[in-house]
Amino acid sequence: MRSLLMVSAGVAMLGLTAPAAAQNMPAPMHMMPHDGTLLTVVAEGRTTRTPDxxxxxxxxxxxxxxxxxxxxxxxxxxxxxxxxxxxxxxxxxxxxxxxxxxxxxxxxxxxxxxxxxxxxxxxxxxxxxxxxxxxxxxxxxxxxxxxxxxxxxxxxLDDPAAALDEARRDAVARAAARAQLYASAAGLSVDRIVSISETMEGAGPQPPMMVSARAQSESADTAIVPGEQDVTVTLTFRFLLK
Structure with missing residues (x-):
């Protein structure tokens, strides 16, 4: 009989039976593994870039x-x-x-x-x-x-594609490490990834600053400092543990 191990916001739920798994995981039954324990991990990958x-x-x-x-x-x-x-x-x-x-x-x-x-x-x-x-x-x-x-x-960022890919790799590494941790703690091992879904954040424009015309006219050279911008991707993984 399969069971479900779900990790979200730092909370682990162990030992759920198949009916409970069906109630909490609305995925079609043909997508569910025949045996083993499901672990859901949400991992945020992050990198930084200087806005251009x-x-x-x-x-x-x-x-x-x-x-x-x-x-x-x-x-x-x-x-x-x-x-x-x-x-x-x-x-x-x-x-x-x-x-x-x-x-x-x-x-x-x-x-x-x-x-x-x-x-x-x-x-x-x-x-x-x-x-x-x-x-x-x-x-x-x-x-x-x-x-x-x-x-x-x-x-x-004019072209955030490379930064997003770097954030994705970071998210995959974080999720894999967390899956290994929970599997080891539960006396199991990671068999494979069942599914991955993605949510992107931080790739678009940042909230604007307000610049007054009066301040501009009195300034010899208005400085705009780009600083650094976070580029983040949130991935949701479902691992099969055995």
Whole structure:
């Protein structure tokens, strides 16, 4: 009769009978081994990399008495911002319109309906910097050219594939060592791996920092420090112990 040994969050459950195993493990019965004990191990593999891609949202916010005037002023200043990005060597594929907004501005008074006092236009672009070290100085240029709305950066890896594979190997090694430990403690040996499933974490952009336009304009050279980023993969293994 087979039994189930499940390890999750540091808790081991030993000696479950086949009905209990069927209740806790919803896998089809034809996938279950004919004999032996099942051990479930969740292992996180981890590695670190220095981010090589910075994504920043930059744009222009303008206000005027009429919608047409607000948009016209915004368009003029935004053209200067886009021209500055191109002069700095940012490729067209790394510049993308993120949002365009035109909103009326109201004056509110008690017991009176709102009155439109003007219009606000906002135009934002998402910019990817493939040289993180230079992105801070480019932000300074953007502010001088009229950008007054900047969010970011979000730091990430341009190609995380190699880092993810390294994290996977780390997870496999951790899971195998843990399976050997539990098998030895239970007086059994690891026969084979029954199944593996994967959950990825930490390969995408990190939460952005907020960068104010005022701080940018007063800075001679805004520094963006990439630091290190964790790349993690969580693998769930089912081992057969005998």
């Amino acid at each position: 891609l910075a994504t920043i949202r930059a744009g222009v916010t303008t206000q005027a008495a009429t919608a047409a005037e607000a948009l016209a002023q915004n368009s003029t200043r935004m053209e200067r911002v886009l021209a500055a990005l191109r002069r700095a060597g940012v490729a067209e594929r790394d510049i993308q319109t993120a949002s365009i907004q035109l909103n009326p501005q109201y004056r509110y008074q008690e017991n009176e309906p709102p009155v439109i006092t003007g219009y606000q236009a906002v135009n934002m672009v998402s910019v990817r910097f493939r040289d993180v070290a230079k992105s801070g100085s480019i932000l300074d240029v953007l502010v001088r050219e009229g950008a007054n709305n900047i969010n970011g950066p979000s730091l990430s």
